[in-house]
Amino acid sequence: MSWIVLVVSGLFEAVWATALGRSEGFSKLVPSIVFVVACAISMAGLAWAMRDLPIGTAYAVWVGIGAAATVGWAMYTGTEPISITKFLLIGGLIGCVVGLKLAH
Template identity: 70%
Template sequence: MSWLVLILSGVLEAVWAVAVGRSEGFSRLGPSLTFAVSLLLSMAGLAYAMRELPVGTSYAVWVGIGAALTVGYGMVTGAEPISTVKVLLLCGLIGCVVGLKLAH
């Protein structure tokens, strides 16, 4: 259960990262509320997962999922340029997250 919560928390990390960018310095209500709610849920899930999983592994997986999804979202929406190098590096990041799960 902790791994599932950790993965969902990583997804929520990407949600709040995108929302804070869209909030325009917290001047837009919708993205600001999305940021606050997803941040709280993401942190709560990370804290829950850390009750059973090692802190370092939990944090690395949480950040890796959030970073990969945030960059991927940026590339899909056109906010970030797509390059072969970026895609390969994201695949490597995802591979490292999977590796941490398998090594646990």
């Protein structure tokens, strides 16, 4: 169950990172609220998962999922250019996250 919570928390990291960018320095209300709520959910899930998982593994997986999802979403929505290099690097990042899971 901790792994599922960790993955969902990593996805919420992508939500808050995206909302932070769209908040324009917290000058826009809705993205600012989304940031606060998603950040709280993301951090709470990470903390919950760390009860059963080693801190280094949990944090690396959380950050990796959040980073990959944030870049993937940005490319999907067109706010960031798509490139083969980015796809390969995201694939490597996901491979490392899976590797950490398998090594646990």
